[in-house]
Amino acid sequence: MSITEEQIPLLIREGRDKDVVPLLYKKVYPVLKKYIVSHNGSKEDAFDVFQDALVDFYNTIMEGTYNEKYKVFGLLFRSGVNKWINKIRRDKKIDFKDEFGDLEESNSIHDQEFVLLGKDENVLKSLFSPIGTKCIELLNCLIYTNLLMEDIMIRLNYPSVAAIKMQQQRCKQKVIEQIEKNPFLLDRLKGI
Template identity: 35%
Template sequence: MSTTEERQILEGILNGDEKILKAFYRDNMPYIKKYILKNAGNHEDVEDVFQDAMVFIYQKMKTDSIHLESSLRTYFYGVCKNIWRNRLRRNKKMVITDDLIDEKEHTENSIVDEIINKEQEYLYRKHFSKLGTTCQQLLTLLFKGKSMREISKVIGYSEGYTRKKKFGCKQHLIEMIEQDPAYQELKLPAKKN
C-alpha cells in the first residue's frame, strides 16, 4: 500500500540519502518525541528509539521484507511504539520477576541465563573488536550513557554527524553479528522460551 513517494523515502533510507533522512527525521520526530515523553521516557530515549526504528526499517528494506499495510508514517510510528513498549515492559518485567521467583527456580534460571549471556557477550565482543576505532569509541561512550553532545565533543564531529555515525556503527555491528553462525545457534533457544 506504499505510494511512490513512500517508496522513494524507503529507498533513500536504504541508500543513506542525507536529504531524505533529514526530512524524514524532521517530519516524524515530533510525534515520536511526544509519545515517548508522555509515556515515561526522556530525550535520550526518544533519540534511541527513533534510531532503533530506523535500523529496523533499514534491515527490513535490505532483506526486502517490508510490507506496508498502511502508510509509511503509520508503520514507523507502530515500530517506534512497539520498541518503546517492549523496553518499558522489559524493565518492568525485570523488577517484577525479581520479586516473584523462588530461590531454586531463580538459581536454575540464572545459571542458564548466565551461560547465554556469556555467549552473547563473547559474540558481541568478537565483532565489536572488528569495528574501526571511531565506531568502538562512539559506541563505548554511548553504552556508558553519554549524550550525543558529549560524544560529539569527544570524537570531534558535529552532533548531527555523530548521530549518523552512530546509526552506521550500530548497523555494521548488527550485520556482522547476524552473519555469524553462532548467532543463529543463540537465536534458536530464545524462540522456544
C-alpha cells in the first residue's frame, strides 16, 4: 500500500506507525542529515536529532495537538532543524548566524515572492522606522514570511511564544499610533 503524506497522522493515531516510520526515515531523514552535516554536525548527530524530532512529532499526533494545515515532512524537517539549532546553541559549538535563509524545502516561498517581500519590506522600513527595527523585524516575520511562532522565537531570540505575542501587540499599537500621527502613511500602505 502506498502511503501519502496526508494519511500519516491518521495511520499513527490508528497504531499503524510501523507502516509510517520507514516512510519518514526515507523522505525526511536524508534531507535533515544533509542539513545537519553541512552545519557542523555528524551523521550521529543527525540520527539523534531526527529521533528526537520523530518522537516529538509522534507525541504531538497522539496528544491531538497536531495542526493539519502543516505538511508532515516539512514539519518534521523544521522540528529537526530547530532541535539542531538549539543543540548548537546549548553546546556552543559554533556561533550560529541565522541560517533560515539557506533552508531549502518543498514548503518554501517561491523566488518571485521573495522579490516582492524585499520591496514591501523596504517600504515598511521607510514608513515605520520610528517604531524601531525590532518591531519591524517581528512584523515582517509575522506578516510576510508566515514563520511559525517557534521559528520566530529562535530567529529573533525571544524567550517564549508568549513573549512574541506580547511584543506583537506592542508593535501593533506603535503602528496604530504612527498612522494616527501621520494619516498619509495609510495611503502609502494601500499602495503596497
